[in-house]
Amino acid sequence: MITLYIDNYAIAPMEREHIDSMMNWGKHDDPMMLCYNFPYRQKEELDAWFKMKTGPWNNRYFSIIREDQTLGYLGLKKIDFRYRVCELGLVINPDFMGYGIGSKVLHLFLRHYFFDLNMSKIKLTVAVANERAQALYKNEGFRQLKKRWVSFEPDVEESLLVDRPHLRKWFGKWQEECYDMILLRSHFVELIRARGES
Numbered sequence: 258m259i260t261l262y263i264d265n266y267a268i269a270p271m272e273r274e275h276i277d278s279m280m281n282w283g284k285h286d287d288p289m290m291l292c293y294n295f296p297y298r299q300k301e302e303l304d305a306w307f308k309m310k311t312g313p314w315n316n317r318y319f320s321i322i323r324e325d326q327t328l329g330y331l332g333l334k335k336i337d338f339r340y341r342v343c344e345l346g347l348v349i350n351p352d353f354m355g356y357g358i359g360s361k362v363l364h365l366f367l368r369h370y371f372f373d374l375n376m377s378k379i380k381l382t383v384a385v386a387n388e389r390a391q392a393l394y395k396n397e398g399f400r401q402l403k404k405r406w407v408s409f410e411p412d413v414e415e416s417l418l419v420d421r422p423h424l425r426k427w428f429g430k431w432q433e434e435c436y437d438m439i440l441l442r443s444h445f446v447e448l449i450r451a452r453g454e455s
């Protein structure tokens with residue numbers, strides 16, 4: 258795995274030392290986004306998080322780095338090397354969301370994924386309520402497949418969750434409405450041609 262560069266950002270295979278600066282990340286307040294916070298402070302917690310992400314043989318994680326600060330990370334999960342497909346995850350420090358970093362990094366990374374790593378498709382699941390992430394993925398050519406309810410582990414008082422659209426309690430368990438999305442290499446190639454990129 259190689260390091261990719263765009264503007265001032267490096268997208269590098271994740272190493273344990275990269276995650277120390279994630280302790281300074283901002284915080285999401287929205288109860289639906291708490292799962293993207295990085296609450297770990299102790300060395301043992303950081304070690305365990307790193308191992309959980311990078312340990313599985315079919316996962317590959319990458320840090321998004323600017324001037325020695327890790328501003329986000331990107332995960333390829335459950336890689337199926339035979340059918341050349343995996344699940345994508347992408348998280349940016351809440352303090353830096355909405356500045357175009359996700360778009361820039363994801364586009365470069367997808368070029369690498371399809372054209373250098375020769376993968377054939379990439380899948381993900383995104384919350385219906387997460388409009389920013391959907392905008393990002395649609396801009397890269399991802400298409401929506403089905404909408405389905407996915408189990409949701411609340412980290413807040415339940416009173417904060419009632420009457421929220423796209424969230425329900427089903428047989429005593431919380432669920433969130435999500436889209437499955439997919440991007441085929443052929444769709445990505447079409448998009449690149451339509452944009453006049455080489």
Ligand SMILES: CC(C)(COP(=O)(O)OP(=O)(O)OC[C@H]1O[C@@H](n2cnc3c(N)ncnc32)[C@H](O)[C@@H]1OP(=O)(O)O)[C@@H](O)C(=O)NCCC(=O)NCCS
Binds near residue numbers: 384
């Ligand atoms: C989703 C995420 C990776 C996007 O990265 P980002 O750097 O914040 O996104 P960008 O600034 O590149 O913006 C991406 C698109 O979202 C749009 N957008 C920005 N803020 C938005 C908002 N509040 N609502 C809807 N769309 C929004 C942008 O306009 C842009 O689309 P455009 O280029 O057509 O204008 C990042 O916000 C994040 O880490 N969120 C929390 C974790 C998460 O949701 N991960 C994805 C899970 S599937």
